[in-house]
Amino acid sequence: MQDLFAEELQALRARSLDRHLREITVAQGPEVEIGGRRLVNFSSNDYLGLANDPRLRKAATSAIDEFGVGAAASRLISGTQSPHLRLERALAKWKGTESALCFSSGYAAALGTIPGLVAKNDVVLLDKLCHASLIDGARLSGAILRVFPHNQLGKLESHLEWAQREHPGKRVLIITESVFSMDGDLAPLRELVELKKRFRALLMLDEAHAVGVIGPNGRGLAAAENVSEEVDVQMGTLSKAFGASGGYICGARTLIEWLINRARSFIYSTAPPPAIAAAALAAVDFLASPEGEQRRLLLWKKINLMRELLSLLASHVSRPNENAGSAIFPLIIGNEQAALDLAATLQSEGFLVPAIRYPTVAKGAARLRITVTAAHDDDQIRALCQAIKRRSP
Ligand SMILES: *Cc1c(COP(=O)(O)O)cnc(C)c1O
Numbered sequence: 001m002q003d004l005f006a007e008e009l010q011a012l013r014a015r016s017l018d019r020h021l022r023e024i025t026v027a028q029g030p031e032v033e034i035g036g037r038r039l040v041n042f043s044s045n046d047y048l049g050l051a052n053d054p055r056l057r058k059a060a061t062s063a064i065d066e067f068g069v070g071a072a073a074s075r076l077i078s079g080t081q082s083p084h085l086r087l088e089r090a091l092a093k094w095k096g097t098e099s100a101l102c103f104s105s106g107y108a109a110a111l112g113t114i115p116g117l118v119a120k121n122d123v124v125l126l127d128k129l130c131h132a133s134l135i136d137g138a139r140l141s142g143a144i145l146r147v148f149p150h151n152q153l154g155k156l157e158s159h160l161e162w163a164q165r166e167h168p169g170k171r172v173l174i175i176t177e178s179v180f181s182m183d184g185d186l187a188p189l190r191e192l193v194e195l196k197k198r199f200r201a202l203l204m205l206d207e208a209h210a211v212g213v214i215g216p217n218g219r220g221l222a223a224a225e226n227v228s229e230e231v232d233v234q235m236g237t238l239s240k241a242f243g244a245s246g247g248y249i250c251g252a253r254t255l256i257e258w259l260i261n262r263a264r265s266f267i268y269s270t271a272p273p274p275a276i277a278a279a280a281l282a283a284v285d286f287l288a289s290p291e292g293e294q295r296r297l298l299l300w301k302k303i304n305l306m307r308e309l310l311s312l313l314a315s316h317v318s319r320p321n322e323n324a325g326s327a328i329f330p331l332i333i334g335n336e337q338a339a340l341d342l343a344a345t346l347q348s349e350g351f352l353v354p355a356i357r358y359p360t361v362a363k364g365a366a367r368l369r370i371t372v373t374a375a376h377d378d379d380q381i382r383a384l385c386q387a388i389k390r391r392s393p
Contacts, residue, residue, distance in 0.1 A: 016336035017357055027052040030375040032352060039352040040380045042370045047327050048212050048287075048295050049375030050243025055286055056279040063278030071271035076260070079271030083278040090284045091248055095219060096228055099256035102248045102280075103265060104272045106208055106237030107133040109247030112263030113233065114175070115141040117202065122171040123163040125156060125201070127187070129180050132360075134206060138175065150180075153191050160199040172201040178210035178221035182361050182369060184328030186210075189221050193230045204233035212241020213327055218287045218296050242287075244280035246272050299374035302381060303327050306372045309385035329370040330356075331388070339366035342391060349387050 012018040026033045028051040032041045050056055063083055073079040084102060091100035103109035114137030118124055122143040126134060129150045138145050144167070148156040156174070163172045174196055176187045189205070196203040207220040215224030218241065222228045233255065238246040249259060259266060286292040303326070310329055333339040336357045343355035346368075357366045368388075372381065 016340055030373060030377070030380065034352070037350075039347065039350055040376075040384065041352045042372065042376075042384060043352050043354045044371060044373065045209065045240035046243055046375075047241040047299055047371070047373050048218075048243065048292075049373050050241070050283050050286065053243060053283075053286075055282045056243055059282035060275040060279040063275040067274040067278075069273055069275065071273055073271065074267060074269060075271045076267055081271070081274045081277075083274040083281060084271060087277045087281040087284070088248075090281055090288075092250060094217070094284050094288050095234060095250040096223065097234065097250040098253040100248055100250045101256045101259050101263075101266065102238070102246050102272065102277065103263075104246055104269055106206075106235070106239060106247035107136075108265040108269065109235055109237070109249055110134050110137040110206070111140060112137075112265030112267075113235065113249050113259060114138050114173070114204070115264070116259050116262035117141070117204070117233065118143040118171050118173050121167065122173065123167050125159050125163070125172065125174045127151065127176040127180075129183060130175060130177060131181055131206060131208070134175050134177075134204075143173070150183075151185070151188060153188060153195060156192075157195060160195060160201060163201075164199060172199065173204060174201050175204045175206070177206040177208065178214065179208075179326040179328065181209055181328070182356055182367070183330055184209075184326040186214075186221060186325040189225045189227060189231075193225075193227045197230065202232045203230065204235060205231045207234060207236040208240060209326055209328060211236045212287060212296065213299065214325070217293055238276075238280040238283070242280055242283040244283055245276050246280055295374050299327060299372075302372045302374060302376050302378070305378055306370070306381050306385075309382065310370075310388075313385060313389050327372050329372070331368040331370065333366050333368065334364055336364075336366045339368060342388075343368060345391050346384075346387055351384050351387060353384070 022034055024032045028046055030041055031038050067081055071079040088100045088102055110133035118141045120142040124138040124143045124145050126138055126147050127150055128147050146159045148159055179186055205222055210220040212218040214221050222231045222234055234250040236248050238244045306329055339355040343353055346353050353368045353370055356369045
């Protein structure tokens with residue numbers, strides 16, 4: 001047994017595909033500490049710098065004082081406490097949907113929701129670059145799964161025609177993301193909505209990297225494009241820009257009631273700690289406030305600075321994010337070991353930038369994934385870009 005894994009691990013190592021944990025010894029922020037060294041952190045999804053915000057800390061500690069730590073049971077048994085419901089009401093209000101439902105993670109939201117929406121003989125059409133949680137949810141549903149090339153709506157349209165022809169009367173669910181997690185580009189949402197309406201399909205949109213970043217008060221791409229009503233299932237996570245933890249689905253009241261009855265990751269898992277719900281609620285309140293909107297605009301200043309500086313490097317490092325639509329900047333390196341080497345060099349110079357490799361991205365499409373947050377100084381961004389410029393071939 002042991003030898004089997006040792007061999008497999010060795011094989012991973014030989015292909016530069018092995019992964020290891022690194023210990024962060026301080027709170028999350030624009031700087032972290034690893035092995036006693038301070039590093040400027042360009043690896044986190046804490047886009048608004050809320051993970052260690054006093055407002056969230058206070059909300060969590062007050063909730064611990066009032067409600068304790070564990071939720072003790074699943075939501076449907078006795079695990080639903082006031083903070084869970086307050087959070088769901090606030091999320092629905094902020095998103096402008098009838099209702100909302102929280103899960104213990106975004107991953108759990110996808111895994112529970114998709115099999116609640118479609119089953120065997122239904123059809124799921126998934127963008128090629130969708131997150132693992134969406135792929136896993138789609139597989140678990142048992143529905144017929146077709147993948148369309150990234151953002152290629154012509155291909156999606158032919159899949160829709162095929163589904164209509166070959167599986168008449170069956171439910172068709174299109175799944176995509178607002179902001180793609182490893183590429184940072186956006187889905188053509190308005191055109192997607194046109195298609196889904198024309199073919200009477202359902203549309204599920206994962207806003208994990210869009211909420212807090214895009215749209216008025218960070219309400220996401222559906223809100224920014226004014227198509228919120230047309231997106232049947234709005235998924236997101238409380239673990240990224242919200243600085244807390246958990247996942248959510250926003251949508252019609254009947255959808256949410258259905259998920260309460262059908263989403264297995266919701267039904268058969270203990271409710272998230274009430275303190276986490278309270279912290280997430282503090283984040284929603286912050287985003288909805290003028291101060292939150294200012295923080296988001298500050299993030300965009302940092303995004304624009306990063307984009308400008310990286311585009312100057314375009315000839316040194318391949319294709320920085322052309323789309324400029326998000327806080328995610330992939331520097332495509334290609335070779336896995338080369339990406340690891342560049343990440344290691346940057347780390348030795350004081351920057352934490354993760355090398356992203358297969359199977360998170362395609363083989364030979366390894367990259368550095370730089371994320372910028374509102375909490376970064378301009379000088380930190382400049383220093384990173386200079387370091388990349390010095391080191392790139
Ligand atoms: C991170 C992520 C998730 C999962 O959310 P968690 O709350 O971290 O489990 C789902 N979808 C996308 C696109 C993500 O990037």
